[in-house]
Amino acid sequence: xxxxxxxxxxxxxxxxxxxxxxxxxxxxxxxxxxxxxxxxxxxxxxxxxxxxxxxxxxxxxxxxxxxxxxxxxxxxxxxxxxxxxxxxxxxxxxxxxxxxxxxxxxxxxxxxxxxxxxxxxxxxxxxxxxxxxxxxxxxxxxxxxxxxxxxxxxxxxxxxxxxxxxxxxxxxxxxxxxxxxxxxxxxxxxxxxxxxxxxxxxxxxxxxxxxxxxxxxxxxxxxxxxxxxxxxxxxxxxxxxxxxxxxxxxxxxxxxxxxxxxxxxxxxxxxxxxxxxxxxxxxxxxxxxxxxxxxxxxxxxxxxxxxxxxxxxxxxxxxxxxxxxxxxxxxxxxxxxxxxxxxxxxxxxxxxxxxxxxxx
Amino acid sequence: xxxxxxxxxxxxxxxxxxxxxxxxxxxxxxxxxxxxxxxxxxxxxxxxxxxxxxxxxxxxxxxxxxxxxxxxxxxxxxxxxxxxxxxxxxxxxxxxxxxxxxxxxxxxxxxxxxxxxxxxxxxxxxxxxxxxxxxxxxxxxxxxxxxxxxxxxxxxxxxxxxxxxxxxxxxxxxxxxxxxxxxxxxxxxxxxxxxxxxxxxxxxxxxxxxxxxxxxxxxxxxxxxxxxxxxxxxxxxxxxxxxxxxxxxxxxxxxxxxxxxxxxxxxxxxxxxxxxxxxxxxxxxxxxxxxxxxxxxxxxxxxxxxxxxxxxxxxxxxxxxxxxxxxxxxxxxxxxxxxxxxxxxxxxxxxxxxxxxxxx
DNA sequence: CTGTTAGCGCTTTCAT
DNA sequence: ATGAAAGCGCTAACAG
Numbered sequence: 014x015x016x017x018x019x020x021x022x023x024x025x026x027x028x029x030x031x032x033x034x035x036x037x038x039x040x041x042x043x044x045x046x047x048x049x050x051x052x053x054x055x056x057x058x059x060x061x062x063x064x065x066x067x068x069x070x071x072x073x074x075x076x077x078x079x080x081x082x083x084x085x086x087x088x089x090x091x092x093x094x095x096x097x098x099x100x101x102x103x104x105x106x107x108x109x110x111x112x113x114x115x116x117x118x119x120x121x122x123x124x125x126x127x128x129x130x131x132x133x134x135x136x137x138x139x140x141x142x143x144x145x146x147x148x149x150x151x152x153x154x155x156x157x158x159x160x161x162x163x164x165x166x167x168x169x170x171x172x173x174x175x176x177x178x179x180x181x182x183x184x185x186x187x188x189x190x191x192x193x194x195x196x197x198x199x200x201x202x203x204x205x206x207x208x209x210x211x212x213x214x215x216x217x218x219x220x221x222x223x224x225x226x227x228x229x230x231x232x233x234x235x236x237x238x239x240x241x242x243x244x245x246x247x248x249x250x251x252x253x254x255x256x257x258x259x260x261x262x263x264x265x266x267x268x269x270x271x272x273x274x275x276x277x278x279x280x281x282x283x284x285x286x287x288x289x290x291x292x293x294x295x296x297x298x299x300x301x302x303x304x305x306x307x308x309x310x311x312x313x314x315x316x317x318x319x320x321x322x323x324x325x326x327x328x329x330x331x332x333x334x335x336x337x338x339x340x341x342x343x344x345x346x347x348x349x350x351x352x353x354x355x356x357x358x359x360x361x362x363x364x365x366x367x368x369x370x371x372x373x
Numbered sequence: 374x375x376x377x378x379x380x381x382x383x384x385x386x387x388x389x390x391x392x393x394x395x396x397x398x399x400x401x402x403x404x405x406x407x408x409x410x411x412x413x414x415x416x417x418x419x420x421x422x423x424x425x426x427x428x429x430x431x432x433x434x435x436x437x438x439x440x441x442x443x444x445x446x447x448x449x450x451x452x453x454x455x456x457x458x459x460x461x462x463x464x465x466x467x468x469x470x471x472x473x474x475x476x477x478x479x480x481x482x483x484x485x486x487x488x489x490x491x492x493x494x495x496x497x498x499x500x501x502x503x504x505x506x507x508x509x510x511x512x513x514x515x516x517x518x519x520x521x522x523x524x525x526x527x528x529x530x531x532x533x534x535x536x537x538x539x540x541x542x543x544x545x546x547x548x549x550x551x552x553x554x555x556x557x558x559x560x561x562x563x564x565x566x567x568x569x570x571x572x573x574x575x576x577x578x579x580x581x582x583x584x585x586x587x588x589x590x591x592x593x594x595x596x597x598x599x600x601x602x603x604x605x606x607x608x609x610x611x612x613x614x615x616x617x618x619x620x621x622x623x624x625x626x627x628x629x630x631x632x633x634x635x636x637x638x639x640x641x642x643x644x645x646x647x648x649x650x651x652x653x654x655x656x657x658x659x660x661x662x663x664x665x666x667x668x669x670x671x672x673x674x675x676x677x678x679x680x681x682x683x684x685x686x687x688x689x690x691x692x693x694x695x696x697x698x699x700x701x702x703x704x705x706x707x708x709x710x711x712x713x714x715x716x717x718x719x720x721x722x723x724x725x726x727x728x729x730x731x732x733x
Numbered sequence: 734c735t736g737t738t739a740g741c742g743c744t745t746t747c748a749t
Numbered sequence: 750a751t752g753a754a755a756g757c758g759c760t761a762a763c764a765g
Binding site for chain 1: 750751752753754756757758759
């Protein structure tokens, strides 16, 4: 009735691999014990009371065979993949690199691997379209960093552990964001302290959550301080920054200080100011809400607000794992460390071109 | 003896998910057939000759239940994870974004997901230290884009399907690279065509494979054309570019044209030229081997060579999958599309500052 | 045309 | 202190 077990060679060998990976049963055989014993030992089962002798035999056999647990089998048994998926818009903007780095590192520390899925920047897909990764149990949860908050994307991700990173989701309770309002305050404190009374913000589209929060904070603060505020929304590209600036310079009273939402826009803004013969910081003070080392090496070094991006990435991973494990959770705002990096692009209004950042 | 099957509720429900994911057996039950039939139908088994009636019943049940195959179970059964791991240095350099994008897209087309692992740029780990991902069968193969080619890393990755991306591995046969030599030729043709006879290359450390190949090509071509060549290696940062340039300007006959290996270095190079009062392109023509849109918006727009990065990423995925599937393979060089993007930073030697790129 | 059977490699009660 | 056995969800012969 029962046929003899087929020989081991019958299984597919990976193209480049000679030897098969060793399994629990292989090391059990070598150690002369049962696989369950091996499993217990290798997992450091708390309820273990293994004879030191067999313990050693198992460990050395495992080491000698270079044993690696099969993550798929384990995932299947435990119904837990040990992987997270990061849905992220792969833009040239360097903030994503710092964010990714923070997440990868924290995830590694917590025993998870991270799969990165690109969100096409041109035609964004709703976050919902990534849940299949969890449903196929390739991942235990989703880190969603897509920037948009538009109606079609409002459905959200019920029934799948997830966290919105650097944006607020449609339902609250699953957001991990930074203190954009604090960044705006730093900007305004700096320039108003130097005497500026008419400031501008050039930023991305208002549908981007971070943009939305920066602009809202700016409106509120400027209103209460009696500061004139000009806001320009544009695509988050060099071209977008150029157009926004050029059009701003054409219309009405030109502000004397300007905060720019992204590095890419900043290049466009500087290009437009140069084309228009507007001196920085002499006629226009400039500050970037994206920090990048290259800012220090530009024609006129650009002052920026440095945001806690790596911390955001790490905190998002922690928050997601908490949800996966069913622990209570809520929205999170990462505030530290945030700092103003003084370089040469901000001065008193009407100051000479040679001026550089002046202390408070 | 045999206890009654425990109720279904006994399994762990994910924190945020109410309903469990539906399984093959669930839809088999709903359709009144056996799971193997469902499997065959859903996988479009070529040897299928299913009665259209049951076929429809199965499909509708699956659709109605929102069935998703469990990737872990499938992977376990097929001994194939359906995932690739991309080991990549998460630098600020935008070339990695384009590369990632090309890979992610191609992998998605071919039914694979991609996990990205960061290679810490500071203390690089040998490629070998990532093979555990394949050994745990989390991934079917490795895309290795770490830049270094140093002795400790020479062991390579025997026995694990892998491809070196944008660098050559220690053994040949698993490399997918771009035509760096061709890029150098474009640079030299352009500047020598304009009359330059003394050129420089400022690039990363010689241990980086792309740097090595660019410099080797430059030496060869300059020797055969009777062009004077100055080579400066420096860390691939703004700071590195600044130092290399400053030291070059101090020593001996200063070249009239300079190619720069990376965008980050380029900012440093431009800063150093500015600090030294060297006009671009009047006194020094400049070309970047990294293309990025911001180059068009700089003080003086910078001419660059645009490399086929997305194509490289896609080709690397194809090459890796070929290896995973045991198909014959070899080294690959991606040559197209590569182009010179003329902007304002290259002119005839000794030309006036206002000059911009001149045709051939 | 469809059902039966036998696992993939691992964890986890439950016995002993 | 260790072994036996069941089974995660799926696929793939092999029967009928």
